[in-house]
Amino acid sequence: MQKKGLELMVGLFVLAGLLALAALALRIGNLGGVSVSDGYTVTARFDNIGGLKVRSPVKLGGVLIGRVTDIGLDEDDFRALVTMRLAREYNQLPADSSVAVNTAGLLGEQYLNMEPGGDDEVLKDGDEITITQSALVLEDLIGKFMFNKADEEADK
Amino acid sequence: MQAVRQLGAGVLNMLQGLGRSSLFLFNTLARTPPLLLRFKLVNQQIYSIGVLTFFIIALASFFVGMVLALQGINTLQRFGAEESVGLLVALSLVRELGPVVTALLFAGRAGTALTAEIGLMKSTEQLTAIEMMAIDPVARIVAPRLLGGFISMPILAMAFSVIGVAGGYLVAVGLMGVDAGAFWSQMQAGTEFGTDILSGIIKSIVFGFVVTWIAVFQGYDCVPTPEGVSRATNRTVVYSSLAVLMLDFIITALTLNSL
Amino acid sequence: MPQTDDNLIDVRDLQFGYGERPILSSVNVQIKRGNVVSIMGPSGCGKTTLMRLISGQVRPQQGSVTVDGLSVPELSGGELLNLRKRMGVLLQSGALLTDLNVYENVAFPLREHTRLSEELIRKIVLLKLQAVGLRGARHLMPSDLSGGMARRVALARAVVLDPVLVLYDEPFSGLDPIGKGIAAKLIREMNDALGLTSVLISHDVAETCEISDYIYLLGDGTVMGHGTPEELMASQEPLVQQFMNALPDGPVPFHYPARPYIEDLLGVAV
Numbered sequence: 046m047q048k049k050g051l052e053l054m055v056g057l058f059v060l061a062g063l064l065a066l067a068a069l070a071l072r073i074g075n076l077g078g079v080s081v082s083d084g085y086t087v088t089a090r091f092d093n094i095g096g097l098k099v100r101s102p103v104k105l106g107g108v109l110i111g112r113v114t115d116i117g118l119d120e121d122d123f124r125a126l127v128t129m130r131l132a133r134e135y136n137q138l139p140a141d142s143s144v145a146v147n148t149a150g151l152l153g154e155q156y157l158n159m160e161p162g163g164d165d166e167v168l169k170d171g172d173e174i175t176i177t178q179s180a181l182v183l184e185d186l187i188g189k190f191m192f193n194k195a196d197e198e199a200d201k
Numbered sequence: 202m203q204a205v206r207q208l209g210a211g212v213l214n215m216l217q218g219l220g221r222s223s224l225f226l227f228n229t230l231a232r233t234p235p236l237l238l239r240f241k242l243v244n245q246q247i248y249s250i251g252v253l254t255f256f257i258i259a260l261a262s263f264f265v266g267m268v269l270a271l272q273g274i275n276t277l278q279r280f281g282a283e284e285s286v287g288l289l290v291a292l293s294l295v296r297e298l299g300p301v302v303t304a305l306l307f308a309g310r311a312g313t314a315l316t317a318e319i320g321l322m323k324s325t326e327q328l329t330a331i332e333m334m335a336i337d338p339v340a341r342i343v344a345p346r347l348l349g350g351f352i353s354m355p356i357l358a359m360a361f362s363v364i365g366v367a368g369g370y371l372v373a374v375g376l377m378g379v380d381a382g383a384f385w386s387q388m389q390a391g392t393e394f395g396t397d398i399l400s401g402i403i404k405s406i407v408f409g410f411v412v413t414w415i416a417v418f419q420g421y422d423c424v425p426t427p428e429g430v431s432r433a434t435n436r437t438v439v440y441s442s443l444a445v446l447m448l449d450f451i452i453t454a455l456t457l458n459s460l
Numbered sequence: 461m462p463q464t465d466d467n468l469i470d471v472r473d474l475q476f477g478y479g480e481r482p483i484l485s486s487v488n489v490q491i492k493r494g495n496v497v498s499i500m501g502p503s504g505c506g507k508t509t510l511m512r513l514i515s516g517q518v519r520p521q522q523g524s525v526t527v528d529g530l531s532v533p534e535l536s537g538g539e540l541l542n543l544r545k546r547m548g549v550l551l552q553s554g555a556l557l558t559d560l561n562v563y564e565n566v567a568f569p570l571r572e573h574t575r576l577s578e579e580l581i582r583k584i585v586l587l588k589l590q591a592v593g594l595r596g597a598r599h600l601m602p603s604d605l606s607g608g609m610a611r612r613v614a615l616a617r618a619v620v621l622d623p624v625l626v627l628y629d630e631p632f633s634g635l636d637p638i639g640k641g642i643a644a645k646l647i648r649e650m651n652d653a654l655g656l657t658s659v660l661i662s663h664d665v666a667e668t669c670e671i672s673d674y675i676y677l678l679g680d681g682t683v684m685g686h687g688t689p690e691e692l693m694a695s696q697e698p699l700v701q702q703f704m705n706a707l708p709d710g711p712v713p714f715h716y717p718a719r720p721y722i723e724d725l726l727g728v729a730v
């Protein structure tokens with residue numbers, strides 16, 4: 046009888062561990078959000094992806110629809126080749142949608158922002174998104190700004 | 202001259218201890234697989250190591266979570282970002298405080314108990330008696346305890362994080378009026394399972410292993426007298442706390458770099 | 461003295477010391493199968509140490525220890541375990557497992573080494589506990605036992621696997637005179653009924669002489685005398701005389717080796 050009690054307590058203990066794991070995964074973390082594991086893959090080419098990373102979010106209208114799964118370099122034209130996986134539930138995106146590297150806030154994390162197009166065709170697994178916009182690189186902007194200023198000064 | 206000699210002796214002693222404890226660990230690990238057939242022995246240890254530590258962990262984590270929320274809101278208010286308190290509480294707990302504080306409490310509660318128990322068995326000749334009954338004390342006494350500690354610690358650490366978040370929720374939402382929806386959504390958006398949570402779990406597994414190892418070794422290696430046992434118990438707390446904090450730094454550095 | 465194969469234990473020219481300090485030197489002990497053989501000697505002379513050598517807890521620096529034809533110091537871990545399964549040992553401190561009750565303590569070796577049914581284990585354990593008079597105490601924890609009771613439980617545990625050889629380190633200490641008599645008889649009866657060989661370490665001359673077939677007297681790190689109880693009782697050797705008749709004065713030093721007391725008292729520099 047005593048042994049039964051002990052086994053029961055150990056069982057409860059292990060159960061508590063499993064529940065904690067589930068809570069960590071689903072409630073505290075975001076594993077339960079979009080599940081991209083059974084989604085579809087599309088690619089896009091950028092001149093500059095800035096600080097984009099593998100696992101960076103892909104959003105449409107602020108809603109998380111997928112994640113970056115791979116970042117490489119196209120050997121032919123030397124542009125960044127980004128592979129992303131989009132959730133199965135968002136499989137009605139127009140084929141002529143565009144995608145841009147955006148920054149959350151002024152100095153925040155970088156993510157891919159998708160703008161839907163108007164095409165009747167939809168994006169399918171393996172498609173490439175052709176209309177892309179590169180990351181704004183703060184240093185370049187500042188550089189340009191200074192350059193313009195200098196030009197203005199010179200014109201005077 | 203005297204100092205140099207003492208330093209040398211100290212270093213030699215330390216190396217010797219490291220060697221002895223490693224050999225001891227290998228010996229114990231080699232005797233672990235047969236335990237899977239006699240899991241009752243391990244069950245018993247999970248009970249006395251894990252279940253009996255659970256209540257301390259639950260209580261401590263609840264308060265830690267509440268304090269985190271209070272402090273967090275206090276600071277975040279200045280930037281008008283109280284909603285992020287959920288994220289702050291969750292990340293601190295999951296990545297650092299959960300595994301580390303649990304490991305420290307675990308060393309104090311379960312580790313010392315293990316050392317004292319094995320040390321007493323040694324000093325009262327129970328280990329010799331077991332050996333004389335043709336039973337290997339490492340296999341029968343030490344291995345189930347090592348395995349029990351190894352299994353218990355991650356469970357305790359995960360419980361710590363979850364209960365701590367609950368404590369933080371109580372303070373932030375219940376007491377300070379933070380919006381519940383914002384509390385959860387900020388937390389979920391910022392806490393990654395693959396990196397934050399998993400790295401916390403990996404930490405707790407490593408800590409559990411190391412603390413239990415130190416505890417059983419100190420017990421088995423102690424001078425078999427009451428004084429020797431009390432010293433060994435002392436060493437368990439000191440060594441495991443230091444080991445946990447050092448390993449925490451190393452693992453954090455490794456996981457952050459690999460991102 | 462017989463030196464053929466009917467010796468279960470054969471210790472020859474044994475020399476041993478903990479660290480630098482020699483404890484035993486040129487010890488020769490032969491123990492015949494089926495006998496109850498006692499080892500007596502003043503406190504601290506190395507009786508427990510001799511038992512440790514026989515059970516393979518420590519290795520001799522010189523000489524040989526043979527048990528049942530096996531050279532104990534040369535056995536591997538597994539072989540030693542096998543030998544110990546046929547050997548029951550009662551340690552001087554009893555050393556019951558403190559987290560198990562009396563019943564479970566006696567059942568412990570059975571549970572570890574056999575796959576007997578619960579019913580059979582119960583039968584064997586109760587039989588052994590009955591023999592030491594503690595069947596009624598089977599639910600007590602070791603902390604609730606008196607020293608003498610704990611020793612009797614340890615005695616029951618030492619013989620629960622029906623060993624070939626039993627080593628008893630001071631089985632009578634902590635027992636009242638009645639208990640001593642009963643324990644002595646028990647050891648003798650078990651020895652004869654089960655065909656064991658028993659090695660007995662004891663200080664109690666009367667009980668020991670009554671049940672022993674042969675006695676070794678240790679002193680000064682070596683064997684000072686041996687023989688049947690009658691031979692020893694009749695011996696004219698001063699040391700044997702002193703021990704067997706419990707005379708306070710004689711060749712056995714009561715003191716641990718030290719410089720003269722007067723020097724210590726006067727504080728003479730070392």
Ligand SMILES: Nc1ncnc2c1ncn2[C@@H]1O[C@H](COP(=O)(O)OP(=O)(O)OP(=O)(O)O)[C@@H](O)[C@H]1O
Nearest residue numbers: 478479483501502503504505506507508509510552
């Ligand atoms: N582990 C040890 N390390 C160092 N010295 C020891 C150790 N065990 C015993 N000794 C020493 O060895 C000597 C013999 O000890 P042993 O225990 O064999 O004596 P004994 O004959 O059993 O005495 P008693 O009748 O009092 O039990 C003692 O002088 C003791 O100081």
Ligand SMILES: [Mg+2]
Nearest residue numbers: 507508552629
């Ligand atoms: Mg002794």
